[in-house]
Amino acid sequence: MTVEINFIEKKESKYVAPVLFAIAFIFLLLLIAALIFYQRYELSTTMESDKAELAGLETELLSLQKETADEQLLKRIEKEMEKMQEETAPVFSMYEETVLPLAGGKLSVYEMTEPEKIVIVGAFTSLTEVADYTEMLSEKSYITDTELTEITNGNDGFEAMLTLKIDSALAVEELNEHAQTLE
Structure with missing residues (x-):
């Protein structure tokens, strides 16, 4: 059996550290991008539900305004009728x-x-x-x-x-x- 003896000095790779940093950096970028997309999805879902709720509230507000306007009109008509009855001979x-x-x-x-x-x-x-x-x-x-x-x-x-x-x-x-x- 032959034994091999290598007297050449082993050189460490000079690219290992930058490659590891590059991989870590890319991993962090991917993680940040995933978080941003997740937040965007959550915000868009929240916005859609808020828009639906806002539309419902606007519809309810319009109906309440109409009822209030109708009530105010009815009261004004009643007051005008009472005034006319008081001012004109029956x-x-x-x-x-x-x-x-x-x-x-x-x-x-x-x-x-x-x-x-x-x-x-x-x-x-x-x-x-x-x-x-x-x-x-x-x-x-x-x-x-x-x-x-x-x-x-x-x-x-x-x-x-x-x-x-x-x-x-x-x-x-x-x-x-x-x-x-x-x-």
Whole structure:
């Protein structure tokens, strides 16, 4: 058996350390890149869920705003209606108080020619009935003037035209009170 003896000095590789550093550096770069991609994925997932939640909240906010707007509009309409009712004479109550005594189809015309003027044409069986009706209208506090404008004699009796002048403020006050007592 032959023994080999090598008297040449062994040289250490001068590239081992830089290669190891290069491998470690590349490994660290890959690790950092993986962390960045992972964080990007997590952030994009979080952003998508936040966008969906934001869209849901926006939809809910829009519906709440619509409900609030509808409620505010309804309240404003109610206030305007109350204001109008307080400022205008209740025509139905006035009609009831001035025309219902003419029961039995005796009324032929009921017309508000002006805001404070009403013309009533009705059929009466006698002049006494015309006078009683005129007196009943004169007793109403909101009627300032009752004028018998025209009276005609017909086959079935008399047809009378009455012109009533009304104090709107007093009519509003008195007839609104009357309407509230009926409710």
